[in-house]
Amino acid sequence: MSTFLDALNKNNKSHIPVWFMRQAGRYLPEYMAVKNKSNFREMSHTPQMMAEITLQPLRRYPLDAAIMFSDILTCLEYMGAPFEFRDTGPKLDDHGSHVLSALKPLNPQEHLNFVGEGIRLIKLNAKVPVIGFVGAPFTLISYLVEGGTSKEFIATKRLLFSEPKKFSSAMSFISEQLVCYLDYQVRSGVNAVQIFDSWVGVLSQEQYEIHILPHMTKLISDFKKRNPSIPVILYSQPTTHLLSCLAQTGADAISVDWRSPLSYISQQIPKTITIQGNLDPIATTLPWEQAKPHVESVLKSARSAEILDRYIFNVGHGVTPHTQPETIARIVDFVHTFKV
């Protein structure tokens, strides 16, 4: 009985499900209370804290899914690429293309046991489906090569363009580890998984087709072989130019940004694929009366595009530290009572 899973199965007949990327995060005072007494590493490496933080937004809001509190970079530490969280974002002291050749295989059961334990604790307490996740190979490579977030991803793209074989080997190797990690998350209890390819939108459609699509297709198909009933959501941004490619990866759902309307997006994505997202995350930083027209516009667009049996309300990028908790409450209520 979950509208979230029903929507992923293109068969939702009830209210529109809603969750928010980064719903367990800095806009919540209870999150900051934990963070001020701890640090990101401890919070994501301690099963009890991971579960507590994951559950915080669910206590406030009747959200339709929980997403395990963790980071896409967490697994890299155990592949030989440790990172630190600084105020400006994650930082990998040792970075560059040489790091790719030195990556070690991941043994999730051994290395990421705390994640499995955290998922089990979440499952004991969450009444809604739990989403596991990984960063996509391209996005992880961008951190390994740039050493942090980037604006133009010059080093990553230079590597891709000038050493496509090296790049492809790294994509393959990382994909294999991610399949194991996702599989481990499923065995620990998650009900769906999301792959965050947060920065792949810097590539052109053509480059995506040549260098990314084959790896994503294999990653998703390998995962599906082991877990045929677990839905896979694929996120990226900017999304508009990649829609037709993303639709070919085998993902059950595409999580889109806010740049194009759902009327356009739904034309680029076959009816067999669920659509998630589309709200500009900045709308969540506004008082409800100002946020409302943005939410309403997305929902009306979803209705006129006739995708309500396969649509999940979400933001097009994570909510921000400026997000207003009260606005999130009103959005959840508005989405749930929207006349479908």
Added chain:
Amino acid sequence: MSTFLDALNKNNKSHIPVWFMRQAGRYLPEYMAVKNKSNFREMSHTPQMMAEITLQPLRRYPLDAAIMFSDILTCLEYMGAPFEFRDTGPKLDDHGSHVLSALKPLNPQEHLNFVGEGIRLIKLNAKVPVIGFVGAPFTLISYLVEGGTSKEFIATKRLLFSEPKKFSSAMSFISEQLVCYLDYQVRSGVNAVQIFDSWVGVLSQEQYEIHILPHMTKLISDFKKRNPSIPVILYSQPTTHLLSCLAQTGADAISVDWRSPLSYISQQIPKTITIQGNLDPIATTLPWEQAKPHVESVLKSARSAEILDRYIFNVGHGVTPHTQPETIARIVDFVHTFKV
């Protein structure tokens, strides 16, 4: 006798014209030689230096256009919002929405006389058309509000969403000043102008239609009333989701990023509008043999889209400090000898 102007008039029958955004820049040793003995403010405020730097790439390469060396923020100083160039980019110490209400009118003849003088010096020495430019109102507002470049433009978008009237007033006021400034550049000798809306791609198509399009249409139409024969090029990125909007601004040419192929872009833009750009700037950082397939792919796509009478080769975002001077030479040669 200029293929650049012919292409802007949709009537090019000769070789494909080529120039590069930021062609006078840090990848050139002769630029660095000037920069190491000076600073950005002096370089852009001294007519002789401005002309010298503008002409540097033209001495190396048979480019089809020069673009005056200046910055989109230069005019803001004289509107009451001074900035500094730091290693991390431009920085406005006083920034925020209050700055918008305090902006003063620009008197280009008085304030930006050094730009006019620089243009006259460039015109004395350049054998190709000279491009003047401004930053678009949205992009300038984003600097005034954020205080520098930004990743998510949260403050700018919050202002736009929560105080649309204040935002719109600022757009109108800045547009009026920009029309005067562009007009002054034309009277000083430029043959075409480019409007850089470098960051507007963070807005959705719907937001662009409501909040940006009316202002851009008015800006361009006001400019055209005074200068009917001077072509206007409009740049932004990411471009894909905005193409149909940009085509409605009245711009003579749309400068596009690298994300979508010209085959798609040309379908979204009417035949009455010239198309510029599409090369991924990272290709210019590669040795020629590696860059060549990228250049060839863009040119072949332009040919099969049948836009060669109205196409200008360029990058989809400025060239970088890592750009290889030799690769630029080979690209220019390849574009010029490409069988149209």
